[in-house]
Amino acid sequence: MLAAIEADNAGTLLQLVTSGSDVNELQDWDSGGALILLRPLHLGAHRAAVSSVEVLLAHGAQVNLLDARGWTCLHYLAVSNADSDRKTRVLQALRRAGADADWPTPTQQIPLHFAARAVAEEPFLSHLLLATRDPGANDVAGRTSLHYVALAAERSVEDVACSGYDGAAVSAITEDMQVRVAAFLLRFRAVDPRAPDAQRLTAADIAAARNRLELAGLLRRAEVPRSCIGSRWFMPLVFCLLLGAAHVAGLFFVLPLIPSILPSILLGLALVSTACAGFSAGFRDPGYLKSNFNAGTLPAGIDPGSFCYSCQHVKVLRSKHCRSCNKCVREFDHHCPWLNNCIGKTNRTSFYVFISALFIDVGSLGALSLASVLRENSRRAAPDGWVCSLVTEVCSSCNTHYGLGQSVRWVVLACCIICFVQIGAFWFFRTRNLLRNLTTNEVHNYKRYAHFKTDDGGFRNPFDRGVCANCHAYFCSHEEERENVLALLEEVTARSALSSTRGTI
Numbered sequence: 001m002l003a004a005i006e007a008d009n010a011g012t013l014l015q016l017v018t019s020g021s022d023v024n025e026l027q028d029w030d031s032g033g034a035l036i037l038l039r040p041l042h043l044g045a046h047r048a049a050v051s052s053v054e055v056l057l058a059h060g061a062q063v064n065l066l067d068a069r070g071w072t073c074l075h076y077l078a079v080s081n082a083d084s085d086r087k088t089r090v091l092q093a094l095r096r097a098g099a100d101a102d103w104p105t106p107t108q109q110i111p112l113h114f115a116a117r118a119v120a121e122e123p124f125l126s127h128l129l130l131a132t133r134d135p136g137a138n139d140v141a142g143r144t145s146l147h148y149v150a151l152a153a154e155r156s157v158e159d160v161a162c163s164g165y166d167g168a169a170v171s172a173i174t175e176d177m178q179v180r181v182a183a184f185l186l187r188f189r190a191v192d193p194r195a196p197d198a199q200r201l202t203a204a205d206i207a208a209a210r211n212r213l214e215l216a217g218l219l220r221r222a223e224v225p226r227s228c229i230g231s232r233w234f235m236p237l238v239f240c241l242l243l244g245a246a247h248v249a250g251l252f253f254v255l256p257l258i259p260s261i262l263p264s265i266l267l268g269l270a271l272v273s274t275a276c277a278g279f280s281a282g283f284r285d286p287g288y289l290k291s292n293f294n295a296g297t298l299p300a301g302i303d304p305g306s307f308c309y310s311c312q313h314v315k316v317l318r319s320k321h322c323r324s325c326n327k328c329v330r331e332f333d334h335h336c337p338w339l340n341n342c343i344g345k346t347n348r349t350s351f352y353v354f355i356s357a358l359f360i361d362v363g364s365l366g367a368l369s370l371a372s373v374l375r376e377n378s379r380r381a382a383p384d385g386w387v388c389s390l391v392t393e394v395c396s397s398c399n400t401h402y403g404l405g406q407s408v409r410w411v412v413l414a415c416c417i418i419c420f421v422q423i424g425a426f427w428f429f430r431t432r433n434l435l436r437n438l439t440t441n442e443v444h445n446y447k448r449y450a451h452f453k454t455d456d457g458g459f460r461n462p463f464d465r466g467v468c469a470n471c472h473a474y475f476c477s478h479e480e481e482r483e484n485v486l487a488l489l490e491e492v493t494a495r496s497a498l499s500s501t502r503g504t505i
Contacts, residue, residue: 258372286330286347324342329344
């Protein structure tokens with residue numbers, strides 16, 4: 001059967017399969033003098049034999065079965081030397097059959113690590129990236145796919161023979177090829193170039209040590225965070241200027257046409273609440289985790305998947321490393337560029353108040369702008385709002401610049417409508433997450449976490465305790481530790497079950 005697959009002879013393979021040959025049986029394969037115990041689908045993927053793979057899948061080949069070393073068919077496909085088009089077609093066929101692109105080897109290597117070290121071509125690499133839920137995953141040594149790109153040109157003869165890599169392809173890897181793959185990964189922001197491995201070495205350090213100076217320079221430049229006008233405070237500054245400009249325009253051209261003072265009081269309270277809550281959420285520690293290990297190596301007995309090599313500590317449940325802040329955040333929700341801060345366990349309440357107050361503020365300003373536009377008439381009624389009784393200069397300015405004021409009112413109204421819809425959608429999304437006791441990160445990346453999976457691969461929420469309890473846990477985070485412990489026990493149970501399942505395959 002293996003000989004038919006190597007020749008991609010689909011006819012012969014079909015005869016063998018229909019005659020009763022087991023498509024999932026482990027068989028010995030001679031890889032350059034080294035015997036490897038693998039399954040027919042593994043070899044089909046390694047040779048990118050499209051016809052053979054289709055025959056095997058049609059006759060019951062299991063895509064996530066392991067070979068003797070813990071590799072899946074996607075690991076073999078990632079190190080294949082076939083052309084990119086054939087590899088992409090095989091990848092698509094395997095993915096349709098349910099192949100898991102995040103399945104790790106015993107050393108926590110995923111297919112993307114192998115593809116990076118093999119310096120795969122961009123068409124295949126792009127499809128593999130889209131199939132991978134966690135492109136920034138670390139192996140047992142803390143390496144990411146960028147580390148493997150830097151290591152691509154240096155392999156021993158034993159490494160080549162035992163891994164299935166082709167020796168000729170290894171010797172043909174040039175620095176230009178490494179730069180191309182690294183630039184591709186960086187362009188799609190799939191991997192953080194600042195991430196260190198267990199020895200505290202970044203991908204740039206490894207490239208420089210191997211005299212790959214052009215690659216090292218590319219990675220060094222990528223380590224410097226990009227931001228507008230050289231400062232991360234640009235977005236908060238723009239937000240403050242836009243919000244302030246809208247309210248100044250409202251003061252001079254909207255409020256003079258509003259006779260009642262009550263809507264203006266509501267607008268003022270909403271603005272003050274927005275400023276206070278935004279200041280609190282933007283400057284408060286979101287719940288950064290502190291380093292609890294001084295050593296540069298992974299502590300014994302700790303799962304590599306639960307250890308952050310950048311921050312040198314064990315990740316707690318629901319925490320995540322923020323690439324913008326370069327710190328791990330407890331119960332990470334997202335990084336808000338408008339506040340220049342992460343949103344996590346300790347500032348999420350302030351952020352929710354900020355969004356709610358901003359929603360009311362924009363809605364109030366929009367309603368007042370609409371009322372002022374409707375109150376206008378062709379006779380240019382003189383402003384008689386409450387503002388005029390306090391500041392006569394405002395009404396004078398409104399009368400003097402009547403044409404300008406009319407345009408400003410329409411512009412403010414249009415901007416308020418657009419922002420009201422967008423902020424309202426965001427507020428609704430956050431409220432829904434609050435009631436379900438989920439973070440934005442968990443909603444978008446739940447497939448990465450074992451504790452969100454049921455036995456049949458469906459979704460379950462181990463943190464949902466009911467609407468009232470979820471609200472209490474959200475707004476009273478200091479009393480939520482007991483809930484986290486219970487959820488942690490459920491996660492450990494899920495991980496153990498998943499590990500047991502992998503071990504028996």
